[in-house]
Amino acid sequence: MIIELTKEQKMLQKEMQRFCKKELTPEYVAWMDENVNFPPQELWDKFNEIGYFRASIPEEYGGDGLSWVDLMLIQEPVFKASMSVGMAMGVNHAFGGPFIKHLGTEEQKREFLPKFAEGKLKTCMALTEPGGGTDILGALSTYAVEKDDRWVINGEKVFITGAHVADYMVVICKTEENESPSKSLSIFIVPAKSDGITISKIPKISCHHCDSVGITFKDVEIPKKNILGARGKGWYQLIDVLNPERIAVALMGIGLMQAIYDECLAYVKQRHAFGGPISRFQILQKYLADMAINIENARNLTYKAAWLCDHGRPYHVETNMAKVVAAEGAMNAAVYGAEIFGGYGICMEYPIQRYVRDTFQIQFSPISNEMARNVIMQFQGLPKSWS
Incomplete structure (x- = not known):
């Protein structure tokens, strides 16, 4: 299958290649690999200046509404220069915008999507748990319980990319006690600085300048409106x-x-x-x-x-x-x-x-x-x- 790139797509690709050649030099990437656990804010700001974070956000919320092929063209040069930087910068494209865009209410979309487009928010997805990675349904035990006008979350997540710098987490929890695993999950937006959240570093050999961490939730309370999509339909x-x-x-x-x-x-x-x-x-x-x-x-x-x-x-x-x-x-x-x-x-x-x-x-x-x-x-x- 041959995908013919448009003139605009070729320009987009070349622009990103030039940006990466200038900003992600071998020396700078090597320095980050040895000295930081997430790309510096100054690099984040440079990505923001070229419109990287608004690329996947719909136009009506301040973004460019680019296609997946477009996103591939701007992300491939980043991954070539540094997989860690590509992961760190791409988390918003993969988890922040899409969850809100596809599952959010209109109120949630207007609250979060423009901020993602402006590069003002960092996010992560908290799904994997210590009991299993690919076995999501069998291993997931983090629980969210209704309490008055709030949800209360308890549990543990592991290998969560960028959680230590996130402003908000997309957290997948069990909410239905007597349902089958595939009908028991719900998805929540959780402020990362909420009381009861503890972050722990996981030393690893790969992607040094994009840490994956462990998260413990102990009686973490969030507003009831912070549920994303339909309750129990999270899977x-x-x-x-x-x-x-x-x-x-x-x-x-x-x-x-x-x-x-x-x-x-x-x-x-x-x-x-x-x-x-x-x-x-x-x-x-x-x-x-x-x-x-x-x-x-x-x-x-x-x-x-x-x-x-x-x-x-x-x-x-x-x-x-x-x-x-x-x-x-x-x-x-x-x-x-x-x-x-x-x-x-x-x-x-x-x-x-x-x-x-x-x-x-x-x-x-x-x-x-x-x-x-x-x-x-x-x-x-x-x-x-x-x-």
């Missing part, structure tokens, strides 16, 4: 909002692969061994060719999934395929890249070690590659292999 609403997330995760893999490929292609041309450039070695050409093939396959699948999503067509199979191809392609590229660079591949002076670390983050997120394969075959008529 079905969640699926509709989260399916495009896999498109974004596939794009992370594409960005990583492209960054690794570019670094390795330049390196084999200038590195000499045994009397000449190592680019003449057949095995290294094979590694690079495999990277190029995986980049092309992943990009085609990902942009196809985004196009199908934009046009209201089924895209669940394609987005899971894209996630698997991009994630596994990124892992292979990272391993090949480390081998091409040899000893330098594990030295902090070179970016390859960061690519190796970062690629682990997308092997299991938002679901594992194995589970994505199960979903693909479920759409081919086979039973759920995990039930």
Whole structure:
């Protein structure tokens, strides 16, 4: 499937490439990886100045109302420069705007969407719990109980991206005691500075400048109006909002692969061994060719999934395929890249070690590659292999 980019889309893509080349230099990204747990506010402000945060917000609420294909074009260069920055800046596109846009009341939309468009709010989604990641229905135990004119939340979340800097959290809780798991969930907007919320750092090897943290909710009270969508229908609403997330995760893999490929292609041309450039070695050409093939396959699948999503067509199979191809392609590229660079591949002076670390983050997120394969075959008529 060939997606012909419009003149405007090509300009959008080039603009973002120029921005990333200027603002996300290798030296700056390396500094962030070593020194911060979230991109500095000054970088956030620069993204805001170019209209990054208003891109996905509908025009009637102060945004640009860009399509998913448009969003891919502006996010791919960011992921190539830094997966951590791409995640940190993209959380609002993935979780803030979409939840409010699709599930919010008109009052909620007018309260939150213009602020997202203006870059004034940071958000996160609190879904995953210690008992399980992909097994959302079986593991989720955070509970919200009605008390007079409030909801009271108790429970624990884990691996929540950007919660430590968020202004608001989108929190998924159980609300129905006697219903089946798929009919027991509800979604809430929770002010991140509410009494009873405790944030705990989770040290990890990947995406150092976009921390994932643990959250404990102890008798956290929020207004009753802070529910998003219909009570007890959260599972079905969640699926509709989260399916495009896999498109974004596939794009992370594409960005990583492209960054690794570019670094390795330049390196084999200038590195000499045994009397000449190592680019003449057949095995290294094979590694690079495999990277190029995986980049092309992943990009085609990902942009196809985004196009199908934009046009209201089924895209669940394609987005899971894209996630698997991009994630596994990124892992292979990272391993090949480390081998091409040899000893330098594990030295902090070179970016390859960061690519190796970062690629682990997308092997299991938002679901594992194995589970994505199960979903693909479920759409081919086979039973759920995990039930």
